[in-house]
Amino acid sequence: MGIFSRHNHRPSSFLPRYVVFFAFMFLALLLYFEVDNLVSQTKTIVGHNLEPTPWHVFPVKSFDEESTYSKASTIIQCSYLTCSSSSLVTNIPRSTNSKTTESNSCPSFFRSIGYDLEPWAKSRISMSHVMEAQKYAAFRVVIVGGKLFVDFYYACVQSRAMFTIWGILQLLRRYPGKVPDVDLMFDCMDKPIIDRAEHASMPLPLFRYCTSPHHFDIPFPDWSFWGWSETHISPWNEEFKSIKQGSSSLSWGRKIPVAFWKGNPDVVSPIRIELLNCNNTEMWRARIMRQNWTEEERRGFQSSKLSKQCRYRYKIYAEGYAWSVSLKYILSCGSLPLIISPQYQDFLSRGLIPKKNYLSIPPFDLCPSIKAAVDWGNANPLEAEAIGKAAQDFMESLSMDRIYDYMYHLISEYAKLQDFVPVQPSSALEVCTNSVLCYADDKQKSLLRRSLAFPSDESPCTISR
Ligand SMILES: *[C@@H]1O[C@H](CO)[C@@H](O)[C@H](O)[C@H]1NC(C)=O
Ligand SMILES: *[C@@H]1O[C@H](CO)[C@@H](O)[C@H](O)[C@H]1NC(C)=O
Numbered sequence: 001m002g003i004f005s006r007h008n009h010r011p012s013s014f015l016p017r018y019v020v021f022f023a024f025m026f027l028a029l030l031l032y033f034e035v036d037n038l039v040s041q042t043k044t045i046v047g048h049n050l051e052p053t054p055w056h057v058f059p060v061k062s063f064d065e066e067s068t069y070s071k072a073s074t075i076i077q078c079s080y081l082t083c084s085s086s087s088l089v090t091n092i093p094r095s096t097n098s099k100t101t102e103s104n105s106c107p108s109f110f111r112s113i114g115y116d117l118e119p120w121a122k123s124r125i126s127m128s129h130v131m132e133a134q135k136y137a138a139f140r141v142v143i144v145g146g147k148l149f150v151d152f153y154y155a156c157v158q159s160r161a162m163f164t165i166w167g168i169l170q171l172l173r174r175y176p177g178k179v180p181d182v183d184l185m186f187d188c189m190d191k192p193i194i195d196r197a198e199h200a201s202m203p204l205p206l207f208r209y210c211t212s213p214h215h216f217d218i219p220f221p222d223w224s225f226w227g228w229s230e231t232h233i234s235p236w237n238e239e240f241k242s243i244k245q246g247s248s249s250l251s252w253g254r255k256i257p258v259a260f261w262k263g264n265p266d267v268v269s270p271i272r273i274e275l276l277n278c279n280n281t282e283m284w285r286a287r288i289m290r291q292n293w294t295e296e297e298r299r300g301f302q303s304s305k306l307s308k309q310c311r312y313r314y315k316i317y318a319e320g321y322a323w324s325v326s327l328k329y330i331l332s333c334g335s336l337p338l339i340i341s342p343q344y345q346d347f348l349s350r351g352l353i354p355k356k357n358y359l360s361i362p363p364f365d366l367c368p369s370i371k372a373a374v375d376w377g378n379a380n381p382l383e384a385e386a387i388g389k390a391a392q393d394f395m396e397s398l399s400m401d402r403i404y405d406y407m408y409h410l411i412s413e414y415a416k417l418q419d420f421v422p423v424q425p426s427s428a429l430e431v432c433t434n435s436v437l438c439y440a441d442d443k444q445k446s447l448l449r450r451s452l453a454f455p456s457d458e459s460p461c462t463i464s465r
Helices: 003-009 017-041 068-081 108-120 127-136 160-174 236-247 270-278 293-298 326-332 366-379 381-397 400-417 433-439 442-450
Strands: 139-144 147-152 182-186 256-263 286-290 312-317 336-340 359-361 429-431
Touching (some): 017 068, 068 433, 108 400, 127 182, 139 160, 160 433, 160 442, 182 400, 236 326, 256 366, 286 312, 286 366, 312 326, 312 366, 326 336, 326 381, 336 366, 336 381, 359 366, 366 381, 429 433, 433 442
Parallel strands (some): 256 286, 312 336, 336 359
Antiparallel strands (some): 139 147, 139 182, 147 429
8 A cells, every 4th residue: 555545546636637638638539530530431321421333323312411410420320339239139030931841942043043153153253253343343242150241332322222231131130040151242223234245254243133145243132122212112022912912903804905004214215215105005005104203202102002003904014224123013913914025134034934924025016016915915815814813923922032042042152152261351341130220211211120031940942953
C-alpha cells in the first residue's frame, strides 16, 4: 500500500481538469471522424456509397433525405452491430410437411445446371476466373462456414440486391450446414454480358437472372421469388396461390377468347413495340394493354393485380429489355401461353416444352401468328385448355422448395469446380437475416418476413443423370 493506492483513488488531483477535458474531446473527435469515415465508405445492400453499373446506368438512389445522423446510425447499426449479436432468429420451427413417400427427384430441367457449368468442367474455376468476372459484377457472394459475406461494387436497380441476397440467406436457413463454401460474382442487371465468342479463351463465371445461347452467364432465380416491393408482387408461394385462385373464378368456356398482354412497352424491346400493332380483337384476336406504373401507383396497383389478369383464354409472353419476370406469372394463369420466341432464358424456362406447356409464336409476322394460334385454340378448346393447365401445373411444381433445391444444386456444383478455398474477403461484411431486415422499409420488411425459409427435414431433390 502507500503512494500508488492513493494515486489510484484520486487521479484527478494529479491531472488538471482541462487535460482530462481535452483528452476527452480529442477522443470524441477521433471517434467522430472514424464513424464519418466508416459511414462514407460502407457500401450497403440498399445502395449507400455505390454508383449504378456502368454497363447499365439507371437513376441513382439518393439518400439526401436522410439526416447525416440517421444515416450514420442506420449503417452502423445494420452493417456492423446486427449480425455479430446473438439476437439472431433462433428457434426456427421445422417445416412439418415431410413427404418421404414421394419420390424426391428434381424436375428434369435441373440438368441445365450441368450445361451452364460445362465451360469450367475441364479448366475448373480459379481465383483468377473470379477476379476477372468481378469487372462485370455488382456484388460478390462468399459463403464460408454457413455465413454469408457480401462485397458490393455497384448499386442494383430498385431493391434487387436486397431480395436476391435475402434469397441466398433463406437457402442457408433452409439447408443449415449443407451449403458448401463458395465464392461467386453476381450482376443484377437484365442482360447477359459474357459473350461466348469474345470470352472463348477464358470463360468467366458470372451469375445473373438470365442467359442466352450466346452467353456464358449463369442463370439464377430472380429476386421476385421473394417479392418485388416496387410493383406490389408478393413472394412466389403467395402470388402463385392468388393467381391460381383468380384464374379458377372463370371456367375455360367463359374466359374471354382472345390473347392478352399487359406490360411496359417502353423498355427498349422491339418485340413489345411491334406487339402494340396487334391490339385489335376483331382483326388479330389480341388485346394489348400498356402498364403505366406511375398511374398504377396512384391507384394503389388495383388494376395490375396479376390474379385479375387470367380472364383471357390466351396470354402472350413478350421479352422486355432481356428476359422478363412476368413469364412465371403468365404461365401460372392456366390460360394458354403464347410465347413469342425468346432470345433469353431464365433458369426455369428451360423446362418448358412447346405444344405441351405453351405455343411458340415466331417473332416475324407477329399479329397473324397470334391470330392463327387463337383461332386454333378456339377450334380445339380441349387441347388448348390442357396446354394451359400443363403450364400452370409446371409452375405449381416449382414451389419455393424446388427453387431452393435449384439454388442448392447450382451452388454446390459450382463449388465443386473451385480450385481454391473460399475465405472472407477483407472488404466484405457479413450479411444476415437481421441485417437485411434492418435496412428494409416497412413494405420490404413485410415481404421479407413472409418469404422467410425454414429448415427442411428432407434432403434436396436429386438430379437424375
Ligand atoms: C388497345 O385497345 C383498347 C381498346 O380499344 C384500348 O383501351 C387500349 O388502350 C389499347 N392499348 C394500347 C396499348 O394502345
Ligand atoms: C402515365 O400516367 C401518368 C399519370 O397519370 C401520365 O402523366 C403519363 O403521361 C402516363 N405515361 C404514359 C407513357 O402513358
